[in-house]
Amino acid sequence: MNEQNNIPELFLKPYDPAxxxxxxxxxxxxxxxxxxxxxxxxxxxxFTIVMPPPNANGSLHAGHGLVFTIExxxxxxxxxxxxxxxWLPGADHAGFETQVVYEKKLQKEGRSRFGMDPxxxxxxxxxxxxxxxxxxxxxxRELGASCDWSRSLFTLDDRVIKTVYDTFKKLEEDELxxxxxxxxxxxxKHQTSLSNLETEHDERTSKFYxxxxxxxxxxxxxPETKFxxxxxxxxxxxxxxxxxxxxxxxxxxxxxxxxxxxxxxDEAGDPEMGSGVMTITPWHSGVDFDIAKxxxxxxEQIIDWRGKLLPIADEFEGMTIKxxxxxxxxxxxxxxxxxxxxxxxxxxxxCCYKCSREIEPQxxxxxxxxxxxxxxxxxxxxxxxxxxxxxxxxxxxxxxxMENIEDWNISRQVVWGxxxxxxxxxxxxxxxxxxxxxxxxxxxxxxxxxxxxxxFDTWFSxxxxxxxxxxxxxxxxxxxxxxxxxxxxxxxxxxxWVARMIMLGLYRTGEVPFKKVYLHxxxxxxxxxxxxxxxxxxxxxxxxxxxxxxxxxxxxLLVNNAPGNDMNLDPDKINAYKKFANKIWNITxxxxxxxxxxxxxxxxxxxxxQNIQEHLIAHVTEITKQxxxxxxxxxxxxxxxxxxxxxASTLIEESKPLLASEDAGVRASRQRLLTEYLTTSLxxxxxxxxxxxxxxxxxxxxxMKGQDILMVESWPIV
RNA sequence: GUCCGGUUAGCUCAGCUGGUAGAGCGCCACAUUGACAUUGUGGAGGUCACAAGUUCAAGUCUUGUACCGGACACCA
Numbered sequence: 001m002n003e004q005n006n007i008p009e010l011f012l013k014p015y016d017p018a019x020x021x022x023x024x025x026x027x028x029x030x031x032x033x034x035x036x037x038x039x040x041x042x043x044x045x046x047f048t049i050v051m052p053p054p055n056a057n058g059s060l061h062a063g064h065g066l067v068f069t070i071e072x073x074x075x076x077x078x079x080x081x082x083x084x085x086x087w088l089p090g091a092d093h094a095g096f097e098t099q100v101v102y103e104k105k106l107q108k109e110g111r112s113r114f115g116m117d118p119x120x121x122x123x124x125x126x127x128x129x130x131x132x133x134x135x136x137x138x139x140x141r142e143l144g145a146s147c148d149w150s151r152s153l154f155t156l157d158d159r160v161i162k163t164v165y166d167t168f169k170k171l172e173e174d175e176l177x178x179x180x181x182x183x184x185x186x187x188x189k190h191q192t193s194l195s196n197l198e199t200e201h202d203e204r205t206s207k208f209y210x211x212x213x214x215x216x217x218x219x220x221x222x223p224e225t226k227f228x229x230x231x232x233x234x235x236x237x238x239x240x241x242x243x244x245x246x247x248x249x250x251x252x253x254x255x256x257x258x259x260x261x262x263x264x265x266d267e268a269g270d271p272e273m274g275s276g277v278m279t280i281t282p283w284h285s286g287v288d289f290d291i292a293k294x295x296x297x298x299x300e301q302i303i304d305w306r307g308k309l310l311p312i313a314d315e316f317e318g319m320t321i322k323x324x325x326x327x328x329x330x331x332x333x334x335x336x337x338x339x340x341x342x343x344x345x346x347x348x349x350x351c352c353y354k355c356s357r358e359i360e361p362q363x364x365x366x367x368x369x370x371x372x373x374x375x376x377x378x379x380x381x382x383x384x385x386x387x388x389x390x391x392x393x394x395x396x397x398x399x400x401x402m403e404n405i406e407d408w409n410i411s412r413q414v415v416w417g418x419x420x421x422x423x424x425x426x427x428x429x430x431x432x433x434x435x436x437x438x439x440x441x442x443x444x445x446x447x448x449x450x451x452x453x454x455x456f457d458t459w460f461s462x463x464x465x466x467x468x469x470x471x472x473x474x475x476x477x478x479x480x481x482x483x484x485x486x487x488x489x490x491x492x493x494x495x496x497w498v499a500r501m502i503m504l505g506l507y508r509t510g511e512v513p514f515k516k517v518y519l520h521x522x523x524x525x526x527x528x529x530x531x532x533x534x535x536x537x538x539x540x541x542x543x544x545x546x547x548x549x550x551x552x553x554x555x556x557l558l559v560n561n562a563p564g565n566d567m568n569l570d571p572d573k574i575n576a577y578k579k580f581a582n583k584i585w586n587i588t589x590x591x592x593x594x595x596x597x598x599x600x601x602x603x604x605x606x607x608x609x610q611n612i613q614e615h616l617i618a619h620v621t622e623i624t625k626q627x628x629x630x631x632x633x634x635x636x637x638x639x640x641x642x643x644x645x646x647x648a649s650t651l652i653e654e655s656k657p658l659l660a661s662e663d664a665g666v667r668a669s670r671q672r673l674l675t676e677y678l679t680t681s682l683x684x685x686x687x688x689x690x691x692x693x694x695x696x697x698x699x700x701x702x703x704m705k706g707q708d709i710l711m712v713e714s715w716p717i718v
Numbered sequence: 719g720u721c722c723g724g725u726u727a728g729c730u731c732a733g734c735u736g737g738u739a740g741a742g743c744g745c746c747a748c749a750u751u752g753a754c755a756u757u758g759u760g761g762a763g764g765u766c767a768c769a770a771g772u773u774c775a776a777g778u779c780u781u782g783u784a785c786c787g788g789a790c791a792c793c794a
Contacts, residue, residue, distance in 0.1 A: 590753035
């Protein structure tokens, strides 16, 4: 190419993402177009995504990269198609999660949350979170997210708290809320109860002990809980024990001396398990608790909140359960009560999902939501296709969980969260919702009512996020944008979040919070291993962005990543799209050079007009269809091949001789053709690779474009 | 235990409603300083886990087997 042509100087060197990305994002943000109120043209149909608010307690990880890439691609596509496109951003205080992060920080500083004034702790975590929030929001910008920052919301903002409190009150009024002493999952390290979803089960092999318990042999994996066991349970049909009657009392020698045991016949006794006889510890086992409730039996706490034995254990008092176990077995052995030990007992124990410490089931007064009625409605909405899942398998998983749902413990003994607006009686434990802070006397026993010191499970408030962000019940955005269009989030939080949003959204408004659910899979490392800080294989998006550019990262996350499947993040793959960005750059350079002397009146000849139909229109139509089908992976790959294999390798190559043609008409037609290809390609590429395409767009001659900003250009095909 | 997946090129994975297989990376050969800190052309490499079935036709649908994984729930 000859030097005197006046193509922008920019194109004389390769595309350098770092040089342009910041400026480009500023152009978008300053334009005001992230806010749908400012978008050009008539826009009737809304397209809304509520962003999963990232936890404001650290940096973004690769998974976030995927969230923002998919959602931004959807947003840009729909915005270009003329929709009133609204992406509602936010940040999550992430209750327990953040408190755990902060506790680790305290630990490093040689401090501890215990013993701190809760208010001081709260304020410190608030500062920490706000700093992280700002940092994180800039990272979201760097990924190119075209969300409306003017509507940004934090999960501890007043509006959110108001929504949550109203729901809490309404639940009480509708008798869907109760405070009860029930078995909860207690983490002895973190000193809080956890929902079932916040525990994980660890498969392990442990010892299983058989002890002589009066005339029976009982089996247990947890001898340290057995001090208070005074009920012996067996199946009513078990003929081996037919001679023992329900309620019969038996004197027997036990760990710390003689006790009186009572025979209980209950179907929970499994004749196949061990000897078919068990003793129960209602305070520390859900199953035992249920049996005790059925027969109205006594409960007694054996293990304290820190995991140590209480005075009932006598000489073992104060020992941790781990230390006590062997010693108790020894003692029983000395007393001749140890029958045998099974060394190879396989069981799975519930553990805290954060610290992996064994969960100690405990009885505690907590707030519970009756979820069955809510789940039924949610299920109905899914069956009626008011909410659809992009992946059918997600729908099956969803239904299965909803059909087997249990009541939801929403109390947490955590400082960092939304305080529960309720009073609890210091005498009888009766609880009452109190939004106005007026209740002082117990309505049941006249006892003194005190503020519940607990906070809400963070998912209880997150579950109302689509309501809070749109300003239910009076906000304009609620009227204009609820139900929102698509909920895009990770498949790991389908129960934690998606299910709860559907339940609570339906409960408050009668309408589903979103019409479609797109669940993406997990991002793993190159070898397919889960990324974790302890493995040291965490890839920060920023790292990749620096090396390859944001557009390359986005393409690498999209291509070959079918919806819902896990994907492995491989830098080699990202590099391929860095090259692609440069290819687009050079296609532009070639086209601008070849058309710099183009006549404004240049028209397409028949052959070139036909080419547009056969190749350009055909490809864009196909890509549009794939976008409509939520196959961004296929659309992204398609656009890549169209631009590289057809536009660059075929069309440009075959244009070279025509551009040198003596026939001015042929030459002009080719110039027009290339211009069409360039502008259309940039538009179609834009949702996937917004930075490089917008950078180029800003350099194109005015006559080539409709809008000054590519982000608000019209999609080539309706 | 219940429920979901997965098994396709050396590696990581696509392949939507059935018509004898694709991408990126890697590998080999050739060409080229051309819009391209390269790119282009060509190539090697796959009985699509296994078995049976439906069909004119099956990675693609059905059933079963093997191995790998995930979620949920329980355990005395």
